[in-house]
Structures are given as C-alpha cells and as structure tokens.
Amino acid sequence: MTTFEEKKVPYVNETCIGCxxxxxxxxxxxxxxxxxxxxxxxxxxxxxxxxIDDAISACPVNAIHYK
Ligand code: SF4
Structure with a gap:
C-alpha cells in the first residue's frame, strides 16, 4: 500500500462526465x-x-490521477 509520504495530490482531468x-x-x-x-x-x-484510490478505481472515464 502506498504511504502518505509517497502519495501525491489527486486531480481530475477534462474527461470527467460529472457522474x-x-x-x-x-x-x-x-x-x-x-x-x-x-x-x-x-x-x-x-x-x-x-x-482516493477507491474513487480512482470507480471513475468510469479514468479522469482521476495523481499530480
Ligand atoms: S467519478 Fe470520474 S467521471 Fe464521475 S464525477 Fe468523479 S471524476 Fe467525474
């Protein structure tokens, strides 16, 4: 599992469909x-x-990433 120190800030890109x-x-x-x-x-x-990891996995258009 990734630790807090290793993890970066998430962002949402323009492919978000607002689900x-x-x-x-x-x-x-x-x-x-x-x-x-x-x-x-x-x-x-x-x-x-x-x-955050769960949200990344749940996003239907893969719009969430880490900076
Ligand atoms: S799960 Fe993905 S598509 Fe849905 S609102 Fe969040 S970023 Fe947008």
Whole structure:
C-alpha cells in the first residue's frame, strides 16, 4: 500500500462526465463545480488515501490521477 509520504495530490482531468461517483466515495476530497465537473479539494489528511484510490478505481472515464 502506498504511504502518505509517497502519495501525491489527486486531480481530475477534462474527461470527467460529472457522474458523482468520486464525490459519493470521498466528499472530503472531491466535489462537483457548477458545470458538474469534479475537482479535488486540497488533500492534507492521510486518512483519505484509501478513499482516493477507491474513487480512482470507480471513475468510469479514468479522469482521476495523481499530480
Ligand atoms: S467519478 Fe470520474 S467521471 Fe464521475 S464525477 Fe468523479 S471524476 Fe467525474
């Protein structure tokens, strides 16, 4: 498992279709903007690391990556 020190900040690219899955999985890290595109909130809490990995796996268009 990747540790907090090894992990980078997630970001959402332009392929997001606004399905909301990442927000449902981890709303402490992901949110939807007014155009229904997801974005990553500043991530400072290592307790969210597993949820971020789950959101990456759940994204239907592979729009979430680490910087
Ligand atoms: S799971 Fe993927 S497609 Fe769905 S809102 Fe999040 S980034 Fe966008």
């Amino acid at each position: 909301g899955a990442c927000v449902a999985i981890c709303n402490e890290v992901f949110d939807l903007d007014d155009d229904w595109k997801a974005f990553a909130i500043e991530w400072m809490d290592s307790s969210n690391a597993t949820w």
